[in-house]
Amino acid sequence: MNRLILALIICCGLTACGNNGTKKSASTDVKQTQxxxxxxxxxxxxxxxxxxxxxxxxxxxxxxxxxxxxxxxQLKSGTLVFRTIDISKPENETIAEKYEVTWSSLFVSKWKDGKEAYENLTEYAFANARTAPDTFKNGVAEKVRTLLK
Structure with missing residues (x-):
């Protein structure tokens, strides 16, 4: 019985975080791709x-x-960019598909000579952002610092 209740709670939590699986028509937002x-x-x-x-x-x-x-x-100079992307909006469907995102996610990417390498920090974020915010902030800062080198 306890396992059933736990499974229901987890399902509800994941549904609340997601976009309920809705697909929108594809379009491109110039600001998002620029x-x-x-x-x-x-x-x-x-x-x-x-x-x-x-x-x-x-x-x-x-x-x-x-x-x-x-x-x-670095934010001011443009060598670092922070972007919040609402995947429920049709204009963000392309970028969501590129990163294979279907719910809340955190990625850090490095662009060098027109090529991108990225890392998915979603698990780390969900494990720490709310319960250990200082640990989370330090981890994100360290990852960014490493990529800026």
């Missing part, structure tokens, strides 16, 4: 759906705080 045409940089990408749980909101808040507090100069 940064890919710029110079070498590091991007912190936070994806979310229409509905967000407390942990999802903590991921965005704490990731943004970490980046803004420790990398203000």
């Amino acid at each position: 940064p890919q045409e710029q110079k070498d940089r590091v991007e912190v990408l936070y994806f979310h759906g229409k509905q967000r749980c407390a942990t999802c909101m903590a991921i965005e808040k704490n990731a943004k705080e970490a980046v803004e507090a420790q990398f203000a100069d």
Whole structure:
């Protein structure tokens, strides 16, 4: 009985974090694709759906705080970009498909000579953003610092 209740709670939590599996028609947003045409940089990408749980909101808040507090100069110069992307909007479908995102996710990517390498930090984010925000912020900052080298 306890396992059934736990399974139901987990299913409800995942549904609240996701975009309920809805697909929108494909279109391209110039603002969303424009940064890919710029110079070498590091991007912190936070994806979310229409509905967000407390942990999802903590991921965005704490990731943004970490980046803004420790990398203000890089943000200003454009060598670091923080982007929040609502995957429930049709104009963001292309980027969501590129990263294979269907619910709240956190990625860090490095663009060098027009080529991208990225890392999915979603598990780390869900494990730490709300329950250990300082650990989460330090981890995100360390990952960004490594990629900026």
